[in-house]
Amino acid sequence: MNREEPKVQFIKISDDIAGQRIDNFLRNRFKKVPSSMIYRILRKGRVRVNKKRIKPEYKLKNEDVIRLPPIKIQETMEVTVPNTNLEFVTRLEKCVVYEDDHILILNKPSGTAVHGGSGLCFGVIEAMRALRPYVRFLELVHRIDRDTSGILLIAKKRSVLRHLQVQFREKTVKKHYFALVMGNWKPTMCKVTAPLLKNEMNSIVRVNQSGKKCETRFKVLEQFEEATLVQATPITGRTHQIRVHAQYSGHPIAWDGRYGDQRFDAYTKQFGLSRLFLHAANIKFTHPVTEEKMDISAPMNKLLEGVIEGLRSCCS
Template sequence: MNEIKTKVQYVDIDTDMAGQRIDNFMRNQLKNVPKSLIYRIIRKGEVRVNKKRIKAEYKLQAGDIVRVPPVKLEETEQKEVPNTKLNKVAELESCIIYEDDHMLILNKPSGTAVHGGSGLKFGAIEALRALRPEARFLELVHRIDRDTSGILLVAKKRSALRHLQAQFREKTVQKYYFALVLGQWKSSCRVVNAPLLKNEVNSIVRVNPNGKASETRFKIIEKFVDATLIQASPITGRTHQIRVHTQYTGHPIAWDDRYGDRRFDAYTGKVGLDRLFLHAANIKFAHPATEEKMDISAPMEAKLEKVLQKLRT
């Protein structure tokens, strides 16, 4: 089996890269390299900072010069880089709804995972890196489900990543989703507080008193004969939170393959729906550099709008 050897690199650490551990820095520099190999080359002293050996927990400082050593990899270990000529990759360029020097905001299509793995060659973040080969840093700020469409924040600087993730932790980010749910949602149901527990084997999430505290706020947007378009705002950020909380109230989301109702899927399929009707439509947060209040909206795809038009008639 053929081997590929990378070239030695010397990276100047600026203020944006400072503060992170050397092991995490190396994992970002050598994205296709197994974690065990990264720790081995650090332990053996092949990774140097200012020409000196360091330990894995060393925190980088502005002005440091890091030697990234050459590593040998079998060709099979090399991850396939997304081809920017592929339709699915190229179309992401038109899905960028905001971009500056600090961040990028994507209106992610349904069916596109946020990152590769679990049999997927690539996701949105790998595709964006292929589309922006000159970008030194591109990292996901948060995640949304593969079948959910809408707003996805990507940081272009480490300082922006830290600032934005801090806002998510402190719950100062406001997120609003549109969801089409089964039946008539009651106007009195404005908040669902129900702890969620994730099964680590199959990733199914259930309401469980032993789970993590979870809160979602709801608002009716439009009522149809057998369905309701609602706005959902998750206060906490648990896996599948909106999907499970709507199921818990007796109103699962249309075309939800894990928590849905097949009869509802058949009903909405007649008006042209063939995907999960959950869309991250709006987000409000502070800009990571200027502190300016950002209010970003992402339009629903035409298919979802047509479904709503047909439900009205």
Template sequence: MSEIKTQVQFVDIDEDMAGQRIDNFLRNQLKNIPKSVIYRILRKGEVRVNKKRVKAEYKIAAGDIVRVPPVTISVQDDQPAAPVSTNLHKVAELESCIVYEDDHMLVLNKPSGTAVHGGSGLKFGAIEALRALRPQARFLELVHRIDRDTSGLLLVAKKRSALRHLQAQFREKTIQKYYYALVMGKWDTKCKAVNAPLLKNDVNSIVRVNPQGKPSETRFKILESFKEATLVQASPITGRTHQIRVHVQYMGHPIAWDDRYGDQRFDAYTSKFGIKRLFLHAANIKFVHPGTEKAMELNAPLDKNLENALSKLRQA
């Protein structure tokens, strides 16, 4: 057994921090501390705002002074509290994947196989790695998520105001995202969009087209046709779990190397061209910058494995 010890902190709340619940604020301040401990110190009154006790639902305001008490917890030696440190080479590699950064936000070209955050048995994710790369950053939060095996553009807010601004754009569907996907067979040139409601199974997280599901729309454009495959551009209008993957499967054209919704025959075919991962890549995103209010467009190139595979498909 070993211990994690934190020091007492006095945090002056500014406009950018204001508006969040105190429990969420503490979870950002005490990154390696379990939620149960955070709620316990709140119940005991060890957390003070302006020298007064507060409940978990209290929303901090600009000008508040928050006392974050010292915390000591025991952890198993075979489960280190900061697992990112055991993946330093992977963390360092993410530095070269940053395609844009300023005072408001950071944009990552996330590699396939890297989860956006830790959990479900995973030691760490992209957000934990970015926090390790930017230890001086007071705030780093995911704006949205993409699947672990999907590569491409991932927005990360460096200010709470930027997070609110960008998430509002997602809710209002003003952000445009474009993915590249290699799908099985010949995509119908007349199929420009798929409108099919999606329902997620809460037990196994499998998503299916179901009349009882949530309205879902994805727009498609053919980029390149091959003998037994098609490279399509997919633009999700709604943001459902596994939306693109399920919509193409529903149309009879699953994505190469999709372990949930794919076709092993197509995987065997594409492996001849060197493909060994899900061929789904978030290549382009358009949004309004949360600080300047100017329109922005960012692009992320395909990795070398997928580019080489496309070259071999063209030759074939």
């Protein structure tokens, strides 16, 4: 008996789904389909919204009409964690810094993508879904770069996700990062407002007057002979914002492969640094259910702490 072939589907978005990213919507709907395939069909334009091609970050609106192409799912596929990822998943469990019935907060390791795609089949959100199979809803509230470590906020309910996204849009969420930058950052340089423009072909971000308005506030935490530890607070949330604003100011972040300085990387290597020194250290927001003022911190790992100790030793 021949199995019926999958057909094109059209789905009208309701208000309770509005606000969700199209890539997250597809991953939830096709749980047995690898994330790499999801991003491939988006990239090729096989998924349409209101008859138009869309990008993975497109946020669905009420009454949007999605065209879903036929997707064949191998019957042998199971929603389980591949053996090669078991160690990775176990390690992430130890990175949870806060959890209740509504939200989960991780101290994400550097080098870990927040989701699959772009050649990766497994990321933080896929791992957390594997670790919490009994939780029906798990979605990223925001994102941080793969090489950036630190706080990552995940919602356990759609209502919680939407509430937190409103806080981000209204800029009531405060995030503080620690960054090691080249040279001596002047304490008087507290704010950078250079507009940023992203090249959609290669995802490189540059300062450009035709770009989007941005603001990052900086505070000197500690100065060394050839480096400065700063606290960076993004007021807006543009791609690579802190990294590009630091570069623009003449103080690129250590081990930034896109916007850094190889001479500074070579200098910091002697202290054991081998990764981007950018860490999401603290987040402040209002709990979407209890309305409690949340203030969550995530410590730097031993490698970054060791670099700071090494720099201090040079100054003494």
